[in-house]
Amino acid sequence: MAPQSLSLTRRGLLAASMAAGAIAALPGALHAAADNTAIRPFRVAVPKEDLADLRRRLAATRWPDQETVADRSQGVRLAAMKELVQRWRTDYDWRKAEGKLNAHPQFLTAIDGLDIHFLHVRSRHPDALPLIITHGWPGSVFELLKTIGPLTDPTAHGGRAEDAFHLVIPSLPGFGFSGKPTGTGWAPDRIARAWAVLMERLGYRRYVAQGGDWGAPVSHALARQAPPGLLGIHVNLPAAVPPEIAAALGAGGPVPADLSDKERAAYDALDTFFKKNRAYSVMMATRPQTIGYALTDSPVGLAAWMYDYNGGEPERLLAKDDFLDDVTLYWLTNSAASAARLYWENGPRGIIVASAQKTADIALPVAVTVFPGEIYQAPESWARRAYRNLVHFHEVDRGGHFAAWEEPDLFSAELRAAFRPLR
Template sequence: MMEFTPFSVKVSDEVLTDLDRRLASTRWPDAIPGTGWTYGTDLGYLQELIAYWKDQFDWRSFEVRFNKFPQFTTMIDGQRMHFIHVKSPVPDAKPLLLLHGWPSSPLEFLKVIGPLSNPAAHGGRDEDAFDLVIPSLPGFAFSGPTNDAGWHPGRIADAFAELMTGLGYDYFFAHGGDFGSVLAGQLALRHPDRVSGLHVTFLVTGGLRPEDGDPTPEEAQLADDQAVYNMVETGYLALQASKPQTIAYSLVDSPVGLAAWIVEKLNTWTDNGGDLETVLSKDEILANIMTYWVTATGGSSGRLYFETAVAGMMGPSAKRVEAPVAVAIFPHELYRATRRVAEHHYNVVRWTPQAKGGHFPALEQPEFLATDIRDSLRAMSGVPAVDGSAG
């Protein structure tokens, strides 16, 4: 029987004191005046963020907020797994696995926990309530670092299926963005008898097939946009998929290096109109960065790209996901496709364009995301009855 140990975040004073010392002794690089984010992370913005981190950010307050949610750890396949487990006050609520990606952690979902677990208290309906299981991916934050090789999406999906079994859930839904979407797909492929349906915001698809004929104007524009993105925005992916240990030294030893690596992605991948803090506050940005710093997982999290590449799982799966799949289309998502392309790879039953939002919709547009998850999973018909839970 799987054992669950209650967990709460409590970083030692020594770690925080050491962080202050490192922030105070930063040696800054030069930057060409007026280049902004063109060459990478903007120097002026990063200096402003680091000053706030050192003098104003209150990690202890965040610990209090995070620890309001029930958290546990367990061992699966030799790896410690951390997860939040919020049981709905509604009897017979449906189990829902929420899966984050890189560079993120379970805190990405804090804003949607209430609306999904207790929708009636947030303008929704009791019948849309979910029991929520929100794990840290192996190698990320409080599930890290990993201590052996081979933690690719298939192995992680198997571990999460085992976690859901241990919690007493025979069937469950899954939501994911970024790598969370990849993991959701692997769960449906490897455990089709367990997954009642998927909700994703990120698609891994190929191009058109010969039988599709010519691309539509929308598809042609998406292909052009993707070519530009691949040329200028995927250096991080190439490095983490080939030599993750090289960047790990900087990410684990330098808080400013870690912040620069992550905040550049937050700036590029969010729908922010040129101002990151219109969608994410400094506190939200730094809380996310801190989950990597205090656990020394900036390096091990990047290994997920390497393991995925080595396993031959970086592109779309050779098998189609036959579980019902609902897709929320946020306009600033990294990889976009049309429904007819997506349907080659997924059994798409719902396709819902959103008014605004990017790669982290649970942080950027939590109301849009929670509403679409509830509407989508309610609309999925013919799913098995779901059991209650333990844990």
């Protein structure tokens, strides 16, 4: 089958082509083109007109007046945003970002009526374990690219051949190069069912799953559904908040008096997040279309919305070009509104509270890594209450919410350790 070659524009046309040799990366699961389950090669090729349009819009930015405080309590500071946009407009090179994606085999396949974009990178080690990893918001497949080497070729990154993985990294529906749902219903449970179809379509009969941010509820849903072949999951944003803590946070109930030091620290971090840093989530969960107008029309508005996430984590823990790769992807694929709808689909329950994700229904093995810069540092006592089959719990000394992006080697080492008993 010859690779397809189309073009990507912000009006929704997606490109699909790749070098002929990449098709061999599939484990015997390539279907005929006439079949609606076909796996079609994909390559990113953004027209230069779209990049010129972005630069024109950046140059014509209408700036707000400066904040009236000396900190970021009113949001992203004007000086920080002007510095970022100056780099975006004059020095940033999207073609390098394209190169990062096109360096790996990419594909499209239709599942439940929607095109799903995914990277599929097979290890050279014959006994590698298949692993599907799900990104979050405001992330994308970009946040996982740095883990591909350490996970597929561990011997080149301080690991052992027997710890290798075959990687499947899909773009969530409505994100990046995946299709945009035209109807409702694409919540984590449905996405998880699609991921199970994807792994079966690729020919994998034994595999594991991982996720942070939105990838965590998708992985939780997979574990609850327990499709044939799924051995276990790893999450780095666990849904480990006990009911009495959730009640205190959500309804202003009394804080339990018998919390340990770690439990109290976790409660305080959650309290701060819910009071000060959760506005983005509430807005997208209730008015994704409204916020979509602003984010779709203004690249600076989109960048500021994403830059402010989690108390400004992109500023603290990511290089500027890493962040610009991600925000440019959202801009070029016009996916601000379609990505925001995932919050609306999930409703006001959020992605942290255990009761919302039904963790008690998970019988499969669950592994948890706690990163110090995460929204909250889940205590082991809470994690053991949330997951009845917790097989790995480890607190590491660096990394934040985008752990795979920020600390790819550490993140990969955690996955090797977590899944070693399940091989």
